[in-house]
Amino acid sequence: MTANDTAAETFVQDWQDWHQRHEAVRADEHGFLAVTGLYWLTSEPQRVPGAPGEWSTGVEGVAVTLDAGEELVVDGRVVRDRYVFGVIPERGGINAVWGDAVIEVAKRGGNDIVRPRHPDHPLRVKYAGTPVFAPDPRWVVTGHYVPFDHPRPTTVGAAVEGLEHIYHAPGRIEFELDGQALSLTAFAGGSPGSLTVLFTDLTSGVTTYADNRVLKLGAPASDASLVLDFNRAVNLPCAYTDYATCPLPPAENRLPIAIEAGEKIPYERA
Incomplete structure (x- = not known):
């Protein structure tokens, strides 16, 4: 087995371990x-x-x-x-x-x-898991974090009609994928320095959930770089239940490419 083969196996195993943990949280008895x-x-x-x-x-x-x-x-x-x-x-x-x-x-x-x-x-x-794209390293890209001078209040819609959420966006993430220069407005994550991005793309409503997907990111490095692994893009609760009030992505986070990575439309919505 070559070093490349070993790296590929490790990449897939790491993703499988992560997604198994994510599914366990989703299926928690009070989730x-x-x-x-x-x-x-x-x-x-x-x-x-x-x-x-x-x-x-x-x-x-x-x-x-x-x-x-x-x-x-x-x-x-x-x-x-x-x-x-x-x-x-x-x-x-x-x-x-x-x-x-x-x-x-x-x-x-x-x-x-x-x-x-x-x-x-x-x-x-009856939950039987969520269909996913096979993990692929091509969907792992390095981006650059550009902080705003001040966090920007950003109003977004919600899965519930007529409801709005207001988040304070600390900055945006610039990256390149498939030869295109792209960017995503980021919201604060669940731990200090971490970030969260809500997005849609050309797969939304086709093979992935129409309203949104979410990608959770660690804190940017000292040189403002950070890794976006779209293999770990997941559905929000509104993809499974009508009793969720999930936020929708800001308009600028509608990517003009097909991100064929991460979680697909749940069986419950197919």
Whole structure:
């Protein structure tokens, strides 16, 4: 076996290990595949299917009034009667445990919502994995990070019609692929210095999910370089369930080439 053969095997194995971990997170018993509904709260108390009590929101934030004999576990503490979750920040959330279910209380697009998550939801129970393109090193490119002078407030649409998200974009990533100079506006990632890009391309709506895919990136190096591995482009929850409020890519992130890498349209949407 040559050094090139060994490198190719290592590349594929690393991708397979990564994607197996990613699928395990997606299929978690309280992951997005377990969500049974999306409910928008108002000042009028309402029953939420798949959750106990009556739910509302107001100046004090989200509150629930539980019936006699009902209880939730919030931050390890059993709560009964009326419980106030308080004002939840945008893109924040609290998970309340109810038996083997989790009741997610969150804020998206300025709206307070409740999403029950039940492990026995058929979407999760029947989940058989997501189809993917075969990993290929040609889709691994080195880009250059160009920070903005100040983070730019960027308004994007959402999977839910009429909803908008506002993100602060710290910069853009410039790269070349198939002989074309391209760039992507980046949002902050989940860890310090890391970045996230939402994008569509010419495969969107054909072999990949129409609305969006996401690529998570590490922090740029000291010379502002960073690696984009499109083999690790994945679907957001809205590709599987109508109960997600996922953001859409900014207009400038619609790539004019076909990125035949990463995850394809889920079987659930085919």
